[in-house]
Amino acid sequence: MSKQISIIGAPMDLGQSRRGVDMGPSAIRYAGLVSRLEAIGYEVEDCGDIEISRPEKENHDHSSLKNLKAVTETNERLYQAVAEVINKKRFPLVLGGDHSIAIGTLAGAAKPYQNLGVIWYDAHGDLNTAETSPSGNIHGMPLAVSLGLGHPSLTSIGGYQPKVKPENIVIIGARSLDKGERDLIRKENIRVYTMHEIDRLGMTAVMEEAIHYLKDRTDGVHLSLDLDGLDPSDAPGVGTPVLGGISYRESHLAMEMLSEADILTSAEFVEVNPILDEKNKTAEAAVALAGSLFGEKLL
Numbered sequence: 515m516s517k518q519i520s521i522i523g524a525p526m527d528l529g530q531s532r533r534g535v536d537m538g539p540s541a542i543r544y545a546g547l548v549s550r551l552e553a554i555g556y557e558v559e560d561c562g563d564i565e566i567s568r569p570e571k572e573n574h575d576h577s578s579l580k581n582l583k584a585v586t587e588t589n590e591r592l593y594q595a596v597a598e599v600i601n602k603k604r605f606p607l608v609l610g611g612d613h614s615i616a617i618g619t620l621a622g623a624a625k626p627y628q629n630l631g632v633i634w635y636d637a638h639g640d641l642n643t644a645e646t647s648p649s650g651n652i653h654g655m656p657l658a659v660s661l662g663l664g665h666p667s668l669t670s671i672g673g674y675q676p677k678v679k680p681e682n683i684v685i686i687g688a689r690s691l692d693k694g695e696r697d698l699i700r701k702e703n704i705r706v707y708t709m710h711e712i713d714r715l716g717m718t719a720v721m722e723e724a725i726h727y728l729k730d731r732t733d734g735v736h737l738s739l740d741l742d743g744l745d746p747s748d749a750p751g752v753g754t755p756v757l758g759g760i761s762y763r764e765s766h767l768a769m770e771m772l773s774e775a776d777i778l779t780s781a782e783f784v785e786v787n788p789i790l791d792e793k794n795k796t797a798e799a800a801v802a803l804a805g806s807l808f809g810e811k812l813l
């Protein structure tokens with residue numbers, strides 16, 4: 515992993531309907547992200563926040579894709595920002611914002627790779643399209659978009675598609691999937707470790723398998739960590755909490771194992787919503803997990 519990290523804030527809340535997730539990057543910074551990474555020995559640059567487009571007032575045309583234009587424009591800018599960081603041979607660490615920002619992150623992060631692996635750490639699959647989405651919220655669609663499925667203005671960001679292949683994806687922590695998402699997972703044979711497998715096999719075995727699987731077939735790996743992958747008792751500050759999630763300790767173990775495997779080439783932490791949080795607990799969890807992910811050791 516590159517010893518130089520560049521942090522990019524993407525304070526967007528337009529991919530869903532609960533206000534406050536645009537303050538996620540601030541909350542994560544406030545919880546001490548930069549000093550935490552510097553203490554491990556990284557050279558850290560904070561690039562600040564990308565500009566977020568204003569939502570269109572009339573949204574009737576795209577009720578199945580809320581704020582499509584603003585989400586598209588914002589992700590174009592995030593794509594550029596991530597690509598620039600990678601050109602400088604630095605490690606991009608993106609802070610959301612709702613999960614729709616993964617569209618731009620992945621457009622930038624996948625570009626140098628033939629077979630980018632993706633670890634989607636999430637309660638949800640985020641594999642909806644306008645046709646299958648129950649909500650019209652684009653934060654439920656970014657993984658589908660990265661597979662090349664969805665509205666052309668989203669799938670064409672970065673000028674190439676798909677960004678990732680279904681066989682290079684591992685979803686961890688799933689416990690809320692819509693019908694269309696389940697169908698897509700079966701059709702494309704996407705590897706999913708649901709909460710059932712995490713309970714049954716334990717996080718150690720799940721991560722060993724996931725890492726082994728990705729190591730064999732990919733030339734880079736992106737971690738997209740939605741804080742709602744964690745149990746709401748450990749990460750209450752999220753817009754779409756689902757009971758029965760991954761514990762704080764299991765998440766640390768997962769991050770530590772990723773750090774040891776040294777396979778990551780980019781990462782993002784998304785869906786931190788300080789308005790719904792308890793004393794910045796969720797942002798603090800994100801920073802602590804980033805510590806483990808980047809190799810922090812107690813002894």
Ligand SMILES: NC(=[NH2+])NCCC[C@H](N)C(=O)O
Pocket residue numbers: 612613614638640642647648649650651653654655690691692740742754785
């Ligand atoms: N990134 C997230 N929190 N996504 C939640 C998605 C919820 C639901 N599956 C939807 O598509 O609307």
Ligand SMILES: [Mn+2]
Pocket residue numbers: 636637638740742743754
């Ligand atoms: Mn989620």
Ligand SMILES: [Mn+2]
Pocket residue numbers: 613636638640653740
């Ligand atoms: Mn998500």
